[in-house]
Amino acid sequence: FQRALNDIEDRVKNKINESYQIGKTGLSASHYLWNDDKLIFVWQKVNGGRRKLESQSTPDDIKLIDSFRDYKCHRLRSGKFFNNSRINSSSHLTIYDLFTRRALRNIELILDEIDNYDSHVQDALRFCLTAASGQMSSMVFAISNRGKKQGKKSDRIEVGSWVIGYWRPGLHFEINVWNCFESRAKKFFKALIATNGNVELKKFSEINSVLFGEGRLAIDKKDAITFLSGIPDGAVHSVITDPPHSDRIPYLELSELWNIIIGQEVDFEKEIVVSNAKERGKNKDQYFASMTHFVSEVGRVLFPGGVFALMFNARDDESWKFYDIIEKSSGLEYQGYFEVAYSANSVVQDNREGSLQDYVLIFQKPVARISEFNRLEILKKLPGWKSECPRK
Numbered sequence: 001f002q003r004a005l006n007d008i009e010d011r012v013k014n015k016i017n018e019s020y021q022i023g024k025t026g027l028s029a030s031h032y033l034w035n036d037d038k039l040i041f042v043w044q045k046v047n048g049g050r051r052k053l054e055s056q057s058t059p060d061d062i063k064l065i066d067s068f069r070d071y072k073c074h075r076l077r078s079g080k081f082f083n084n085s086r087i088n089s090s091s092h093l094t095i096y097d098l099f100t101r102r103a104l105r106n107i108e109l110i111l112d113e114i115d116n117y118d119s120h121v122q123d124a125l126r127f128c129l130t131a132a133s134g135q136m137s138s139m140v141f142a143i144s145n146r147g148k149k150q151g152k153k154s155d156r157i158e159v160g161s162w163v164i165g166y167w168r169p170g171l172h173f174e175i176n177v178w179n180c181f182e183s184r185a186k187k188f189f190k191a192l193i194a195t196n197g198n199v200e201l202k203k204f205s206e207i208n209s210v211l212f213g214e215g216r217l218a219i220d221k222k223d224a225i226t227f228l229s230g231i232p233d234g235a236v237h238s239v240i241t242d243p244p245h246s247d248r249i250p251y252l253e254l255s256e257l258w259n260i261i262i263g264q265e266v267d268f269e270k271e272i273v274v275s276n277a278k279e280r281g282k283n284k285d286q287y288f289a290s291m292t293h294f295v296s297e298v299g300r301v302l303f304p305g306g307v308f309a310l311m312f313n314a315r316d317d318e319s320w321k322f323y324d325i326i327e328k329s330s331g332l333e334y335q336g337y338f339e340v341a342y343s344a345n346s347v348v349q350d351n352r353e354g355s356l357q358d359y360v361l362i363f364q365k366p367v368a369r370i371s372e373f374n375r376l377e378i379l380k381k382l383p384g385w386k387s388e389c390p391r392k
Contacts, residue, residue, distance in 0.1 A: 001192060004121050005185050008113045016106045016178040019068070023060045031159065032061075032174040033142060039065070041157075071101040075108055079260045080268070081166075082253060082277030088166040089253060091279070095260055098166065103136050106177035107261065128188050130258045132180040134162040137257075141169040164254055211235055223270040225290070228297035236301045238375065242311040243294075245358070246287065246319035247274035274319075284318060291322055292329045299330030304367040307375045308332055311340055313358045313390075320391045323361070332363035335376055336387040359390050 017028035022044060030052065031043035039057040046053060073095065081093040095104065107129070114125045134140075139162040159173055205215030211231065220227055224241070244251055252271045259266060268280065272290040275282040298308050308330075314320055326332060340358040364376055379385065 001121055001124050002189055004114075004117050004125060005182075005189070007116075008110065008125075009182070012109045012113055013178050013182075016109060017176070019064070019102050019106060020176050021064065022055075023058060028176065029061075030176050030179055032057075033157065034138075034172055034174060036170045065100070065102060068100070068102040068105055071105045073104055073108060075111060075263070076104060076260050077263075079256050081256060082275070082280055084250065084253060084275060084277040086165075086247075086276040087250060087253060088168070089277070093166065097168070098139065098257065099137050100174055103138075103174065103177050107133070107136065110177070110181055111261070124188065125185070126262050128185040129181055130261055132184040133258065133261055134164075135175055135180045136177050137162055138172055138174060139163070139166065139168055140173040140175060141167075142171040142173055144171065166254075166257075207231075223267070224272065224294055225297060226270070228294070228301055231301045233300055234303040234306075236306060237303060238307045238309065239298050239302065240309040242358075243291070244271075244273035245312055246284065246314045246316075246322075247276060248314065249273075250275045250277070250282075253277065288322060288325060292325050295326050295330040295332070299332050299365065302332070302365040304365055305374065305376075306365045307379070308363040308365075310361045310363070311358050312361055317391070323389060323391070326363060330363070332365055334389065335362045335364050336380065336385055337361045337390055338379075338382050338384045338386070361389075 020029040021027070022029050022042060027044055029042045030045045032039060033041040033043070039061060042055050042057055042061055044053045044055070045051070076095055078094040078096070081089045081091060083089070083091050099107070110129055111126075114122050114129070117125065141160040141162070143158040143160045144156075157171075159175075204217050204219050207218040207220050207227075207230070209215040210218045224243075250273055252266050252268055252273070253275065255266070258264075271282070272287060272294065273282050274284050274287045295308075302308065308326075310326075312322070314322075323334075327334060337359045340360055362376070362379055
């Protein structure tokens with residue numbers, strides 16, 4: 001991984017930095033502050049550190065940006081977006097609305113280089129690139145007026161993050177693509193070093209090999225219902241799922257950002273979700289029907305005593321009808337719940353009063369007698385375990 005990163009740096013870093021060159025100085029900008037389509041300030045890092053020099057935009061800056069105006073992606077598709085105001089999306093949205101053309105050109109330069117390596121190194125590099133892509137976009141908001149609620153308003157403008165949902169704020173930053181990629185890659189490499197080689201490498205195999213004892217792990221990208229339909233009755237000890245919670249998150253619509261970059265095509269029709277994009281026809285009736293089918297398959301593949309853990313929450317009572325569907329359609333019995341403990345909450349959970357915290361609902365397939373090893377007894381010892389339904 002380190003050798004690949006060094007090679008990529010040698011081949012494209014200077015070329016990318018030239019696209020952010022400040023006048024005739026030979027130096028590169030780290031950040032550009034935009035107000036809609038107007039460039040305001042240009043930032044330059046001092047000696048590669050955290051300190052920065054801030055300057056007004058110049059005609060040279062505008063001329064350099066304009067030189068990429070006609071750039072067309074040669075490997076990134078425009079994307080499949082829907083009319084969904086909840087996530088600031090429309091059917092007319094394209095990848096060119098989410099990134100500057102300069103950023104797209106630089107992303108493609110990195111992608112072209114990644115193709116030169118073995119598949120496992122490619123995966124690691126694409127992981128770093130997609131992890132950094134949000135900060136490469138035109139969706140990075142600028143933080144201003146910090147401290148106004150405490151009466152200590154600051155005139156400083158700081159770099160924010162991007163909030164999943166295709167929100168393109170008027171006051172926003174364009175950040176040097178190489179810096180974003182390199183920062184993520186260095187953090188990933190640091191994590192690799194921290195393992196000190198003490199990671200057991202496991203071979204991933206086909207799901208049937210795992211089911212019949214010929215392998216330990218498998219990754220399958222099928223939709224849940226298609227995947228479960230290929231598993232024999234009573235073959236599974238536990239099923240753990242964090243599905244779309246009614247209409248809270250349209251996962252595939254949001255994931256299109258990364259799927260465009262890595263060239264992944266998805267089947268929107270098979271997604272089990274409630275979407276505000278009316279053209280998708282993903283309403284609550286359709287959601288309940290699909291989830292009913294899903295949980296009936298879960299009940300079939302679980303062995304007696306097996307556990308089904310469902311992460312779920314919804315604001316409206318209608319969405320909670322799903323809770324009643326599970327016992328009726330799967331033969332599973334509700335046992336209790338505990339709250340999900342995240343390593344970090346979302347921006348909404350941290351900043352919006354009354355935002356929902358998720359629950360893990362536990363169901364079990366009935367048994368004639370309790371086996372010596374009972375997963376349910378372990379779960380009941382978790383802090384915060386409660387036997388009632390959280391919404392009843």
